[in-house]
Amino acid sequence: MQQQSIIVPQISTYPDPEGRARKVLRWLSQQRIVEPQLSTCVAGGNGMGYALAEGARQVLELPSGVTAEQALPFGRSINGLTVMTKRCIFTPDQGFLGEAGCPECRREIGEALFDSLEDWMPARTDNFTCPECGHEDDINGFLFLQPCGFSNLGFIFNNWDGAYFKADFLAQFAERLGQSVRLVQVRY
Known part of the structure; x- marks a missing residue:
C-alpha cells in the first residue's frame, strides 16, 4: 500500500511559500532527514523530490515491535519529500467522509463547506462562512472529522508513516512555519 504523510500549515495563503519551503528544506537536509539534492524518488509530476536520509529515524516515536524500516521507506524507490507551493486541497484518500463542523455553533456543515472549494481553489477567497450561524474564518479554522489541510504550501512525505512522527518534530x-500545522494521512 502506498501512503503519504502531509504536513500543512493552517493558513490558506501562506506568504512567500517558495522562500519558506527553501528554509524548511535547508533545515530538513541539515538534520539529514532528507537529502539536499533533488532525485527521482517520488511518483507523479516530474518524479523529482528530496530522498529519505538516515536522519529520518530521529523524527519517529516507535512503539515496541515497530522498526524504522517498517515506518520509513528505506529501500523503496518512492521514498522522498515533495514540496507543494501552489494552492492544494489535502484530504485523506481512502474512506474520506467529507464531514466538517463550525467551531462557533458546532453544527455539521460539511456539504456546504466542501461545495465552497470551487471558490477557494482559484483563490477567490480564503474564508468560509457557516450557513447555520454566519461565523466566518479561514477554511482551516473549521472543524474536520478527519484531518485535512487547505493551503498553498504542503510537505508531502511519500511512504513515510506519519502516525509515528514525534510531536516535537511537528512542533x-x-x-519554522510560524503557523500551526496539521498532519494529513493519505493511503491509496
Whole structure:
C-alpha cells in the first residue's frame, strides 16, 4: 500500500511559500532527514523530490515491535519529500467522509463547506462562512472529522508513516512555519 504523510500549515495563503519551503528544506537536509539534492524518488509530476536520509529515524516515536524500516521507506524507490507551493486541497484518500463542523455553533456543515472549494481553489477567497450561524474564518479554522489541510504550501512525505512522527518534530515544523500545522494521512 502506498501512503503519504502531509504536513500543512493552517493558513490558506501562506506568504512567500517558495522562500519558506527553501528554509524548511535547508533545515530538513541539515538534520539529514532528507537529502539536499533533488532525485527521482517520488511518483507523479516530474518524479523529482528530496530522498529519505538516515536522519529520518530521529523524527519517529516507535512503539515496541515497530522498526524504522517498517515506518520509513528505506529501500523503496518512492521514498522522498515533495514540496507543494501552489494552492492544494489535502484530504485523506481512502474512506474520506467529507464531514466538517463550525467551531462557533458546532453544527455539521460539511456539504456546504466542501461545495465552497470551487471558490477557494482559484483563490477567490480564503474564508468560509457557516450557513447555520454566519461565523466566518479561514477554511482551516473549521472543524474536520478527519484531518485535512487547505493551503498553498504542503510537505508531502511519500511512504513515510506519519502516525509515528514525534510531536516535537511537528512542533518544530510549526515553529519554522510560524503557523500551526496539521498532519494529513493519505493511503491509496
